[in-house]
Amino acid sequence: MSRTTLFSIVRQKNIASVLKVLHLERRASRARISSLTGISRSTVSNIISKLEKLQIVEYTNERRDPSLVGRPGVSLRLNPKAFYALGIEINVFTSRAMLVGLDGGVIGKQDIELNGRSNPDQVLSILAEVADQVISKSGTDRERIIGIGVSFMGLTDHTKGIVIRSTSLPEWNRVNIVEGFQERLAFPAYVENNANAMVLGETRFGIGRxxxxxxxxxxxxxxxxxxxxxxxxxxxxxxxxxxxxxxxxxxxxxxxxxxxxxxxxxxxxxxxxxxxxxxxxxxxxxxxxxxxxxxxxxxxxxxxxxxxxxxxxxxxxxxxxxxxxxxxxxxxxxxxxxxxxxxxxxxxxxxxxxxxxxxxxxxxxxxxxxxxxxxxxxxxxALGEDAVCVGAASVVMDRLLAGNEK
Ligand SMILES: [Zn+2]
Incomplete structure (x- = not known):
């Protein structure tokens, strides 16, 4: 299963809707998917069978809400090992690259002491190298990496990937971060503000789950x-x-x-x-x-x-x-x-x-x-120092399912 297969199937609206529910809810029954998407139970079942064969979804006994009592019903979730996303955090002093599973699990990470205020082109090259090392060390199949989410301390044009304004890293104004990483690593890239990435990480996988x-x-x-x-x-x-x-x-x-x-x-x-x-x-x-x-x-x-x-x-x-x-x-x-x-x-x-x-x-x-x-x-x-990078990685799936696949 490669990312191109995923990119191709998410173009089908119903499949994207089912995956979106599983991404946002983390686990759901067929009935819940049907009620949240408005897609009939039989169509949901057909889609699930297809996604199951592709090993994108799997069954789980884990509860959606751990506080509920009684026998847990069988529900579905995204297979955490189906795909991975890279999270990259650009900071003033210490930057970081991380490989994250679809369940928010950290597969590998590396920090680097780097002056974020130095030449952005050099910083991009160093961070791309660090990210490459994280992938190699983890032994992950590169075809299963769906993209890169980059967190940046400032205002960015997230459709073009360009920094609009940053008071912490003014040297980066007008730099195209998305193109910078796409050229160096050949994965689709997305950029997000660091506080947005933090709250996204916490809401998907941390204390705000x-x-x-x-x-x-x-x-x-x-x-x-x-x-x-x-x-x-x-x-x-x-x-x-x-x-x-x-x-x-x-x-x-x-x-x-x-x-x-x-x-x-x-x-x-x-x-x-x-x-x-x-x-x-x-x-x-x-x-x-x-x-x-x-x-x-x-x-x-x-x-x-x-x-x-x-x-x-x-x-x-x-x-x-x-x-x-x-x-x-x-x-x-x-x-x-x-x-x-x-x-x-x-x-x-x-x-x-x-x-x-x-x-x-x-x-x-x-x-x-x-x-x-x-x-x-x-x-x-709850994710502590990982929150921003995990959130940045989560941006990839968010944008892909929102129809921004590249
Ligand atoms: Zn002010």
């Missing part, structure tokens, strides 16, 4: 967001949806690199916490941050602030709780508009620091207009 409406938030140097509506990424009309870091929160707040003032990322992000700590340090206030000799205060990191807060430093505790409060306020606006079932924060120094997490949670609960009914569960990524 089974949820329909999810908001994903990546807190790092800035703030990124991804919105899942009815199990699908909400892209907006120019694929620019989810830029929650640039929501206007404070009228005369700090200047953001986008040109506006008081954007969420200037109030709650790793760089916002660091800027606040430096500003407060300069006032001469008493803080444990001064404990170290020959300490260059201009290089205070978010980890320094968290470490001091853990040791009881009031000043650092306040900086963290203010950042948590601002994130909570920003998320309350989104929660009241989108009413998601779950908000997923990335695994990182701030979200994983309990006082920060609790402040965000409390602020969302207090500001939720619909009260308890409208307050989503706040969770931290």
């Amino acid at each position: 089974g949820k329909n409406n999810v908001l994903g938030v990546a807190i790092d140097e800035g703030i990124g967001g991804g919105i899942i509506i009815n199990k699908r990424l909400y892209m907006g009309s120019h694929a620019a949806a989810g830029e929650i870091g640039h929501m206007s929160i404070v009228q005369a707040g700090p200047l953001c690199h986008c040109g506006n003032r008081g954007c969420l990322r200037t109030l709650t992000s790793e760089s916002a916490v660091e800027a606040n700590a430096i500003r407060i340090f300069k006032t001469g206030v008493k803080t444990l941050l001064r404990d170290r000799e020959h300490f260059d205060y201009m290089k205070i990191t978010v980890q320094d602030v968290i470490a001091a807060a853990r040791r009881g430093d009031t000043c650092c505790k306040d900086i963290i709780s203010e950042a948590g409060w601002y994130l909570g306020k920003g998320l309350v606006n989104l929660v009241n508009v989108l009413n998601p079932e779950m908000v997923i924060l990335n695994e990182g120094p701030l979200p994983s620091f309990e006082p920060f997490f609790e402040e965000v949670k409390k602020t969302i609960a207090e500001g939720s207009y619909a009260g308890k009914l409208g307050t989503p569960e706040l969770a931290i990524s």
Whole structure:
């Protein structure tokens, strides 16, 4: 079974619809496939027989919802070994390539310390080589690799694969990432924003599995967001949806690199916490941050602030709780508009620091207009550092089944 066979059968609308249900639901009975697609039971059975012969689907006793009790019925799922997708994550410091099965299982991966701000052409070549090594080491048949999903820190034109705007990696503006990988690796390639990839990975295979409406938030140097509506990424009309870091929160707040003032990322992000700590340090206030000799205060990191807060430093505790409060306020606006079932924060120094997490949670609960009914569960990524790459790989199947096969 090769990817060209798959590309050819997904052009048949009914087959694509059946595969889409199995991709989004992860497992489903024939009856459920029939009810979700509107395709008759007998046609579903014929399609399943065909897909079973091709070893694309298989039977499983695993429950769709593990919380249900009673005898599990036999249902169908995509054969995780039928096909694989490559996930590639382009970052500022450490980039990564990963080979992922249709069940989100990681078959192989490799990290590489790479200056993402150096020449994009060279970075593309190095990452293509790394991806090639991951495939070779895994021993996977290349014919079973359906494509490459690339995660990028910035706004991209996902139909053309071109970077539109990136503040983290400005050297990449106008670079065609999709062509860059297609030329080097000869697989169909797709590009997606990193926060979108994170929330997609978590919704398909992580903590948000089974949820329909999810908001994903990546807190790092800035703030990124991804919105899942009815199990699908909400892209907006120019694929620019989810830029929650640039929501206007404070009228005369700090200047953001986008040109506006008081954007969420200037109030709650790793760089916002660091800027606040430096500003407060300069006032001469008493803080444990001064404990170290020959300490260059201009290089205070978010980890320094968290470490001091853990040791009881009031000043650092306040900086963290203010950042948590601002994130909570920003998320309350989104929660009241989108009413998601779950908000997923990335695994990182701030979200994983309990006082920060609790402040965000409390602020969302207090500001939720619909009260308890409208307050989503706040969770931290279950896939951790794999979330973005697994999500990027998942983009391949998403786009293929949406009719974007190449
Ligand atoms: Zn901004």
